[in-house]
Every structure is written in C-alpha cells, then in structure tokens.
Amino acid sequence: MPEPPHILVAWLTGVVSGFIASFVPGPIIVAIINEGARRGFKWGLMIGLGSTVMETIYCALAFAGFSTMLENRTVKAAMELVSFLLMLWLGIKYLRAQAVEERNLRADRIEQRVHPSSAFMTGFVQVLGNLGVLLMWIALTATFISHDWVAENIEEKSACVLGVATGALVWFLTLAFLVSRGRRKISPKTLLLMEHLSGVLLLILAGAVGVRIVLLLAKH
Numbered sequence: 667m668p669e670p671p672h673i674l675v676a677w678l679t680g681v682v683s684g685f686i687a688s689f690v691p692g693p694i695i696v697a698i699i700n701e702g703a704r705r706g707f708k709w710g711l712m713i714g715l716g717s718t719v720m721e722t723i724y725c726a727l728a729f730a731g732f733s734t735m736l737e738n739r740t741v742k743a744a745m746e747l748v749s750f751l752l753m754l755w756l757g758i759k760y761l762r763a764q765a766v767e768e769r770n771l772r773a774d775r776i777e778q779r780v781h782p783s784s785a786f787m788t789g790f791v792q793v794l795g796n797l798g799v800l801l802m803w804i805a806l807t808a809t810f811i812s813h814d815w816v817a818e819n820i821e822e823k824s825a826c827v828l829g830v831a832t833g834a835l836v837w838f839l840t841l842a843f844l845v846s847r848g849r850r851k852i853s854p855k856t857l858l859l860m861e862h863l864s865g866v867l868l869l870i871l872a873g874a875v876g877v878r879i880v881l882l883l884a885k886h
Contacts, residue, residue: 676822679815680725680829681836683806687721687799688714688834690760690864693792698838699845701785707846709785714838716789721799722831728803729823749809750879753872756802760865763858809875 688694694717702710793799807826810816816826 672817673822673825676810676816677825677829677832679810680826680831681833682829683810684718684721684725684830684833685837686833686864686867687802687806687830688717688837690861694789695841697788697792698841701788702842702845705785707842710842710845711839712785713789714842715835716784716786716791717793718789718831718834718838719786720790720793721803721834722827724793724800725803725807725830726823726827728800728807729827746809746812746875746879749805749812750872750875752802752805753809753868753875757865757868757872760861760868763861763865813875813878 698710698713816822
C-alpha cells in the first residue's frame with residue numbers, strides 16, 4: 667500500500683493538534699457556552715473563529731521563529747526532550763485539575779484596554795492574552811519537526827498551520843451548534859471531564875514521544 671504524501675501527514679498533524687488544543691476547557695469554551703446560548707449560533711461561532719485566528723497566528727510564529735534552531739542536532743534533541751516534559755506536565759496538570767479555569771487575568775486586562783465590541787474580537791483577545799498558548803505551540807512545533815511529522819519547508823509548515831486552523835474551527839463549530847440547539851447546560855462536571863480527557867490524550871502523546879526518545883538512545 668503506497669504511503670500518503672508527506673504534506674498530507676503535516677496537514678493531519680495540524681488538524682489533530684488544533685482540535686485537541688482547542689478542546690481543552692477554559693475561558694474560550696466558557697464564553698461560547700454562555701454567550702452562544704444567549705445570543706445564538708453565529709455569536710458563539712464568531713468567538714471560536716476569533717480564537718482560531720489567534721491560535722493559528724501563534725502556531726505560525728512558533729514555526730517561523732523557533733523551528734530554524736532545530737537544524738542543530740543537539741538543539742533538536744534538547745527541544746524534543748523539553749517538548750516531552752512539557753506535554754507530560756500539561757497532561758498531569760489537566761488530569762489533576764479540580765475546576766475549569768473560567769477567566770484569564772492577562773486577557774481580562776487586555777480586554778479592559780481594547781474593549782472588544784464583537785464576538786470575533788472577544789475570542790481573539792482571549793487567546794492573545796494567553797502567552798501559554800504560544801509556549802505550547804513552540805513545544806508542539808518542535809515536536810512535529812523533530813519527529814519528521816512536518817518537514818523543514820514552507821509547504822509542509824503552511825499545511826500544518828492550515829490543519830491547526832481546520833481542527834480548531836471544526837471543534838468550535840460543533841460546540842457552537844450544540845449550544846445554540848438548546849444544550850447550554852453543559853455542567854462544570856462535564857467541562858472538568860473534558861479537561862481530564864485532554865490530560866489523558868496529552869499523556870498518550872507524551873508516552874509516544876518518550877518511547878521514541880528511548881529508542882533513539884538505545885540506537886546510539
């Protein structure tokens with residue numbers, strides 16, 4: 667059976683990572699549930715779209731500004747280890763969470779200055795004010811390149827960024843639709859369960875990265 671084009675692998679990597687990154691409950695999901703249920707499907711979707719655009723920008727910045735460092739084999743190995751540790755830490759953090767974060771203080775301060783008047787800008791500013799999202803994408807893009815899921819060329823990086831936008835938008839579209847159809851009563855317990863599931867997924871990914879590191883150490 668012929669292998670799929672590698673650019674398709676890059677795009678699918680982006681889709682999966684974009685979906686999982688957006689799936690983690692937080693201020694954006696809480697805003698979509700509250701505002702989308704009150705103002706309708708379009709409002710909730712536009713919050714998600716604003717979040718998706720800023721998330722995609724952070725992913726593109728991570729590729730543009732940091733992936734070139736991976737040309738050095740030592741730096742590449744170090745970043746692979748760091749990404750493994752970060753995913754492990756995030757997985758444990760989400761799995762041990764006792765409540766879902768509903769506000770981001772830095773984003774709130776930016777909102778007070780910008781005063782976003784649209785749903786799109788609300789989602790955009792919430793992600794803009796969360797520098798943890800940029801750090802997450804730095805670690806993830808390093809993982810993608812070090813594992814050869816995304817090649818060091820503009821075509822595959824662009825495909826991956828497009829995949830991130832696709833995965834995030836699919837999730838927010840689904841969430842906004844469900845909320846607007848009258849299922850607004852997504853309980854805090856359900857949100858917490860979603861966060862725990864995100865932790866499990868990250869731990870599985872961290873485990874796969876850890877196995878690769880062990881195999882590389884055994885080989886060399």
